[in-house]
Amino acid sequence: xxxxxxxxxxxxxxxxxxxxxxxxxxxxxxxxxxxxxxxxxxxxxxxxxxxxxxxxxxxxxxxxxxxxxxxxxxxxxxxxxxxxxxxxxxxxxxxxxxxxxxxxxxxxxxxxxxxxxxxxxxxxxxxxxxxxxxxxxxxxxxxxxxxxxxxxxxxxxxxxxxxxxxxxxxxxxxxxxxxxxxxxxxxxxx
Numbered sequence: 326x327x328x329x330x331x332x333x334x335x336x337x338x339x340x341x342x343x344x345x346x347x348x349x350x351x352x353x354x355x356x357x358x359x360x361x362x363x364x365x366x367x368x369x370x371x372x373x374x375x376x377x378x379x380x381x382x383x384x385x386x387x388x389x390x391x392x393x394x395x396x397x398x399x400x401x402x403x404x405x406x407x408x409x410x411x412x413x414x415x416x417x418x419x420x421x422x423x424x425x426x427x428x429x430x431x432x433x434x435x436x437x438x439x440x441x442x443x444x445x446x447x448x449x450x451x452x453x454x455x456x457x458x459x460x461x462x463x464x465x466x467x468x469x470x471x472x473x474x475x476x477x478x479x480x481x482x483x484x485x486x487x488x489x490x491x492x493x494x495x496x497x498x499x500x501x502x503x504x505x506x507x508x509x510x511x512x513x514x515x
Contacts, residue, residue, distance in 0.1 A: 326451045330460045331490060331495040332506070335468065339504035341408050344460045345378065349402035352381050352459075355395075359388040359413035374408075388416040392447035395455055402456040410445075410463035410491065414484055417441060426476050438483045442490060449494050463488050465500070 330347070334340045348354050356378060362368040374423065375384070385400075387394060395405075407413070418437065424458045452459035467485045492498045497511030 327456045329495045330497040332462045332499045333465045334501035338501045340501045343506045348404045353403040354382040355402045356384045357407040388413040392451040395451045404458040405456045406460045408462040424484045436465045
């Protein structure tokens with residue numbers, strides 16, 4: 326059974342770099358990139374991220390059906406790094422055909438959250454079984470201002486609960502602030 330590590334922090338805190346550094350000396354690494362290149366700025370961000378990773382790492386650009394994709398590959402990896410959970414949640418939300426930001430209600434959010442939690446739990450089980458080390462990077466989005474719109478508050482709350490669920494399942498959790506990682510679960514702090 327592989328170790329699950331959650332790396333969280335604010336935007337541009339150094340989370341991804343820290344997670345990549347944990348995997349740096351491993352050869353057979355699967356990097357799950359959950360971002361979608363929807364404009365030029367995002368394409369450039371993705372290009373820069375790709376350039377900073379070792380060429381030996383395999384990249385899977387996907388945000389849905391990840392447990393199934395890992396199982397289908399039949400490969401045992403030295404490490405899997407998913408970057409990032411928050412972007413994955415956003416893409417899952419906006420990929421719903423009937424989604425209309427103006428029409429979402431509490432029932433919509435409850436259903437979306439419960440379906441997403443099931444997907445992530447399957448992903449965690451699958452990841453544990455096919456790697457020694459599974460790292461998930463996520464944004465700690467609840468430390469800022471209270472969002473102005475109900476839609477944004479629902480998203481923030483849901484992302485926070487999903488982060489809590491992953492942290493509970495994880496063997497290690499790191500909080501990265503200004504490029505400095507702090508272990509908050511695991512080792513002597515569990």
